[in-house]
Amino acid sequence: MVLETKKTMGMDYQYRRLDKYNFTGHSLDDFVRHQTVTECLRKIGSDWELVPNAYEENWPREQCREIAEDMARHMDLDQTGFGAFDGGRIIGFATVSHRIFGTAARYVQLVCLQVSEEYRRRGIGRKLFSMVCEEARRLGADKLYISAHSAKESQAAYRALGCGFAEEINEELAAEEPFDIQMEYRL
DSSP states (O other): OEEEEEEETTEEEEEEEOOTTTOOTTTTTTOOOEEEEEEEEEEETTEEEEEEEEEEEEOOHHHHHHHHHHHHHHBTTTEEEEEEEETTEEEEEEEEESOOBOSSSOEEEEEEEEEOGGGOSSSHHHHHHHHHHHHHHHHTOSEEEEEEOOBHHHHHHHHHTTOEEOSSOOHHHHHHSTTSEEEEEEO
16 A cells, blocks of 8 residues: 655655565665765764764675565564565665654654665655654654764764664664664654
8 A cells, every 4th residue: 555655856756665475575676775974973082073984884685685584574564664676676675663762752762764775865765754754653652763874974963863872872773883873863
């Protein structure tokens, strides 16, 4: 079921809630997860600073399939996913956990938010983020919790969405990716 069709830069993209009919273990076979990183945010003393850290991040097809299979296993069980489609191809996706946690706030985790490289900067990530936020509210959360990549560009994207540093750190999630920046978004 198409939730919305949005025309961006002359192109029509469809946004759908992901389910077993539109998302499988092969749905990300053509997805391009590539990022050239030059600087990352790091805590130095009591301040956050951008430091040089050059590398490239790529998901080979095998990793895309592992991620897709994991997403398909969690779909509607303990996560809700949304996808942006260009025809039959998924060009962006976001998932949110159903598990509420936190002592000071009712958080749910933004598990992932990705847009295929050639479709970035077209508002697709912003739309998927909005859909995830709506689902988080429906789940009863007050805040969205994000364990965000520390790359300068990733941090800029989350800041542009209105995210800030998390007031309450989920130590389990922080330990999984020690260089990630723990962020939140007030719903």
